[in-house]
Amino acid sequence: MTTNTEPALSTPRTEPVISLRGVHAELGSRPVLRGIDLTVRRGEVVALLGANGSGKSTTVRSVIGQVPAGTGEIELFGTPQRRFRDWARVGYVPQRTTAAGGVPATLTEVVASGRLSRTRFGVFRKADREAVRRALDLVGMADRAKDSVDALSGGQHQRVLIARALAAEPELLILDEPMAGVDLASQEVLAQILRQQVDRGTTVLLVLHELGPLEPLIDRAVVLRDGCVMHDGPPPKAVGQHALPGHDHVHPHAPAGAEPIRTGLLS
Numbered sequence: 001m002t003t004n005t006e007p008a009l010s011t012p013r014t015e016p017v018i019s020l021r022g023v024h025a026e027l028g029s030r031p032v033l034r035g036i037d038l039t040v041r042r043g044e045v046v047a048l049l050g051a052n053g054s055g056k057s058t059t060v061r062s063v064i065g066q067v068p069a070g071t072g073e074i075e076l077f078g079t080p081q082r083r084f085r086d087w088a089r090v091g092y093v094p095q096r097t098t099a100a101g102g103v104p105a106t107l108t109e110v111v112a113s114g115r116l117s118r119t120r121f122g123v124f125r126k127a128d129r130e131a132v133r134r135a136l137d138l139v140g141m142a143d144r145a146k147d148s149v150d151a152l153s154g155g156q157h158q159r160v161l162i163a164r165a166l167a168a169e170p171e172l173l174i175l176d177e178p179m180a181g182v183d184l185a186s187q188e189v190l191a192q193i194l195r196q197q198v199d200r201g202t203t204v205l206l207v208l209h210e211l212g213p214l215e216p217l218i219d220r221a222v223v224l225r226d227g228c229v230m231h232d233g234p235p236p237k238a239v240g241q242h243a244l245p246g247h248d249h250v251h252p253h254a255p256a257g258a259e260p261i262r263t264g265l266l267s
């Protein structure tokens with residue numbers, strides 16, 4: 001008899017939740033993604049990094065079908081994206097939007113819109129109303145449930161958008177720069193919320209400019225440049241732009257007006 005002390009090959013973590021192979025995409029007839037390979041496995045927290053315009057948002061938007069992929073393959077939970085219908089399993093927090101988009105709405109109404117995918121014909125049952133309340137509670141905004149989203153700060157908006165994504169109790173969370181325009185205190189709150197989700201086994205793909213307070217959560221960093229993957233591996237260790245591989249660097253003895261020395265991945 002043999003005793004198997006190795007983890008089973010079928011451990012949930014090996015299951016790809018997102019899989020992109022050779023993905024190309026064009027926007028305005030300009031190639032923006034030029035052969036992206038990216039796999040995110042169940043339970044992983046993967047940060048997508050890169051300079052402005054390197055294709056991070058386009059990559060996540062292609063995953064959720066907002067940008068049509070030209071060539072290449074995209075799979076979600078092992079199903080080709082064009083056949084994937086189970087969108088309630090995916091929570092998405094877009095980049096730099098306000099929760100209301102100019103439409104008067106309460107926090108509950110905005111968060112409830114994220115639950116629609118779990119309802120039958122848009123009818124909210126008790127379990128759905130509870131899920132909405134729970135999502136607001138998770139982001140610490142339950143006491144503001146009936147307030148208008150117009151009255152929120154940038155960090156609070158972001159929390160509501162995360163609650164909207166959490167309302168469907170997704171297995172995969174995709175967040176596009178969740179920390180952008182968010183004050184430090186709210187960043188800590190957002191990091192705490194994400195930590196709870198990760199502890200529950202939620203898979204996370206997030207676009208970041210720098211790791212910041214999320215650094216301890218990140219399993220892997222994928223760095224893009226000009227629509228290509230430049231690095232896929234351990235996240236950079238320290239916090240801040242200077243810690244990221246490849247920040248632009250002007251040598252102290254360089255002549256005035258000299259071009260920055262491009263040191264690597266993020267330039």
Ligand SMILES: Nc1ncnc2c1ncn2[C@@H]1O[C@H](COP(=O)(O)OP(=O)(O)OP(=O)(O)O)[C@@H](O)[C@H]1O
Pocket residue numbers: 027028030032050051052053054055056057058059
């Ligand atoms: N709708 C569009 N039409 C044409 N080009 C676009 C469109 N959206 C984005 N682009 C271009 O595609 C490239 C990649 O944009 P994308 O938003 O994916 O980059 P990013 O890495 O997320 O940048 P940032 O960090 O500034 O958000 C950029 O050059 C951008 O100008």
